[in-house]
Amino acid sequence: MSGQTPQFGDLSIGKAAADEFVRLPRYPALFEIRAARMKTLAAANPAAGFLGLMVRVFSAQADASLLAGEVVPPSAEAIARAREHAMPPIATDSWVPTATYRAALRFIAANISRDGLPQATIDVLAGLGEAPDEHLDNLARAHLESAIPPHWQGEAIFAVAALQVEFARIASLLPKEAIKPLDAPGLCPCCGSPPVAGVVVADHAFGRRFLSCGLCSTSWHYVRVACITCGTEKDVAYQEIEGGDGVAKCESCDDCRTYSKIFYQQKNMAVEALCDDLATLSLDLMVNNAGWKRHAPNPFVPVI
Ligand SMILES: [Zn+2]
Numbered sequence: 598m599s600g601q602t603p604q605f606g607d608l609s610i611g612k613a614a615a616d617e618f619v620r621l622p623r624y625p626a627l628f629e630i631r632a633a634r635m636k637t638l639a640a641a642n643p644a645a646g647f648l649g650l651m652v653r654v655f656s657a658q659a660d661a662s663l664l665a666g667e668v669v670p671p672s673a674e675a676i677a678r679a680r681e682h683a684m685p686p687i688a689t690d691s692w693v694p695t696a697t698y699r700a701a702l703r704f705i706a707a708n709i710s711r712d713g714l715p716q717a718t719i720d721v722l723a724g725l726g727e728a729p730d731e732h733l734d735n736l737a738r739a740h741l742e743s744a745i746p747p748h749w750q751g752e753a754i755f756a757v758a759a760l761q762v763e764f765a766r767i768a769s770l771l772p773k774e775a776i777k778p779l780d781a782p783g784l785c786p787c788c789g790s791p792p793v794a795g796v797v798v799a800d801h802a803f804g805r806r807f808l809s810c811g812l813c814s815t816s817w818h819y820v821r822v823a824c825i826t827c828g829t830e831k832d833v834a835y836q837e838i839e840g841g842d843g844v845a846k847c848e849s850c851d852d853c854r855t856y857s858k859i860f861y862q863q864k865n866m867a868v869e870a871l872c873d874d875l876a877t878l879s880l881d882l883m884v885n886n887a888g889w890k891r892h893a894p895n896p897f898v899p900v901i
């Protein structure tokens with residue numbers, strides 16, 4: 598293991614911070630925050646075209662999140678029942694496509710600025726605008742079941758964006774104190790999806806790692822120096838781009854041969870798990886080429 602022993606254990610962390618398990622999504626502000634962060638990251642990135650599209654997607658999500666529409670959070674009884682069975686309260690496999698999801702997807706497809714986009718993307722957006730409910734629902738189900746056929750991948754990005762709006766909104770309404778770790782602590786305790794990455798925070802919970810859900814945007818505490826896939830603490834190492842700024846590292850595990858990314862707020866307070874993950878695909882390539890497999894895809898990059 599190269600040089601990532603926890604350095605903060607001897608600092609006095611308040612009990613509230615030490616006990617903090619979950620941070621529910623800041624709905625709807627999170628989408629504006631992402632659009633701003635992505636804009637900064639895109640400016641100096643070789644993948645500026647793709648990241649620029651993501652700026653537009655996040656901005657459209659921010660606007661879609663202001664649309665009126667009904668979401669029904671689970672009742673206290675349903676949350677208690679889920680806990681009894683070690684299930685997440687808004688499990689994706691029990692989600693039923695809703696009118697608010699479809700409205701968000703159609704809104705996003707209609708409102709993304711076409712200026713300078715490739716014609717293929719413009720055609721995908723136009724197609725989504727005219728697609729029947731059934732097709733939009735099938736896109737959502739295919740994403741949630743990790744079974745998107747190759748010819749749907751162009752559309753799936755926008756379906757993911759609409760699903761994120763819906764799930765973040767419901768997650769933001771959950772009672773924080775009722776959210777507990779799952780038996781698989783590397784999965785989101787609200788919806789059961791895998792995280793996109795982790796952030797070692799530098800706020801009141803200084804030095805603690807929070808994983809960030811790729812679907813509902815909940816963050817939850819996960820101990821440092823432990824593989825998020827298999828939990829081992831023994832065979833974990835850290836890798837980064839040589840000469841980099843230390844903001845992004847990969848935590849690789851020699852036990853299960855997977856890796857996940859960690860971003861360090863201490864190096865840059867603006868880091869945001871989803872955006873910084875998308876802006877560091879060169880790190881994925883490096884670690885993939887060295888023989889580790891990513892723990893789970895970024896929902897906007899299903900092929901990595
Ligand atoms: Zn989640």
Ligand SMILES: [Zn+2]
Pocket residue numbers: 824825826827828829850851852853854855
């Ligand atoms: Zn592992």
